[in-house]
Amino acid sequence: MSAIGELSSMTRRKGPMTKEEKKANGRDNKAAYVFLLPWLIGLVAITVGPMLMSLYLSFTDYNLLQPPEWVGLDNFIRMFGDARLHNSLRVTFTYVLVGVPLQLGVALLIALVLDKGLRGLPFYRSIFYLPSLLGGSVAVAILWKQIFGTTGLVNQILAMVGIEGPGWISDPNTALGSIILLHVWTFGSPMIIFLAGLRQIPVMYYEAAKVDGATTLQQFWRITLPMLSPIIFFNLVLQIIGSFQSFTQAFIVSGGNGGPSDSTMFFTLYLYQKGFGQFDMGYASAMAWFLLVIIGVFTAINFIASKYWVFYDD
Known part of the structure; x- marks a missing residue:
């Protein structure tokens, strides 16, 4: 019997497995567990373990110098009276709600x-990415x-045409906008995903629309956007989650203080200050879990709303 015939007979055979087959499956399972073990150890040690520890610390008063003291929900209640936390939420929401759509x-x-x-598409794709x-x-x-x-490249260019540039990152009115502009500049990842989605739209839809006399704008609204809506939804969820966790830009641009006048005090930056500046680890842990809830709520809203504007090609 040929190899193909033997394979066919094995796939057609029904009934209990033989001892040899059970041993072979057992060896395969053991090998799989061995290869998965490093990943599982890393998952527990680097992700699950710290998350559980953070959850415990969120209910304690802990400052790294003394043992954790159980305080229940005090850290979460404390957030309601923290004016700087409220401001950090406002700054973060502005960053997300303005920066993500623009990007x-x-x-x-x-x-x-x-x-x-x-x-030269590959070249441009690489440059933009x-x-x-x-x-x-x-x-x-x-x-x-x-x-x-204040004396940066942008203001030097403006000075060449007789315009006195503002203090982009030293003025509370423009500092957050400068960081949002940096976020918009990193549009490469969603662009690549959009480009892949556009390549999947059948050309015959556009050809039929042209025959019917549809303009380019009508084709965009009636064909491109509906067909691309699952990709838009995917990018939207990813970018919202990532934007809520933004930290590096605000930390570097503001010098780590969220200035000027807390205008760039992102929630994550304030969390960092509480945890690693003031060593208020209990409160910082509670803030981290509060941020997780916020991200979860935004994600849930996106999934619920997607039923009304995301179209899937069945």
Whole structure:
């Protein structure tokens, strides 16, 4: 019997497994567990363990110098009277609600341009994706601080045309906007995903629309957006989750103090100050779990709302 015939007979055979087959399956299972073991150890030691410890500390008064003292819900109740925490929430919500739509809008626009079959597409795709690789790094945040400083590149260019530039990162009215602009600049990741989604839309839909006399704008609203809505939803969820956790940009641009006048005091930056500046680990842990709840609520709202605007091609 040929190898194909033997394989076919094995797949067709029903009934209890033989001892040899059970031993073989047992060896395969043991091998799988052995290969999974390093990952499981890392998951428990680096993720699950610290999360459980953080959950416990959120109900305690702990400052690294003394043993944790159980205080129940006091840390969570304390948040209601913390004015700086309220301000950090306002700053973070502004960053998310303004920065994410702007970033996704720019990413979609660039993806639409690149989808037109430009010559040298791989080059442009790499150039536009590069900021996403560097945008969250300390080096880029420092560079951004230099560009938008009082005597930075932007103000030097404005001075050449007779315009006195503002203090982009030293003025409370523009500091957060400068960081939002840095976030928008890192549009490469969603752009790549948008571009992949655009390539999956059948060309025949556009050809049929042209025959019916549809304009380019009508094709965009009636074909591109509905067909791309699952990709938009995917990018939206990812970017919202990531934006709520943004830290490096605000820390570097503000010098770690969230200034000027707490205008760039992100929630994560305030959490960092409480935990690693004031060593109020119990309160910082409670803040971390509160942030998890906020992200969970936003994610749930997105999934519920997606039923009304996300269309899947069945």
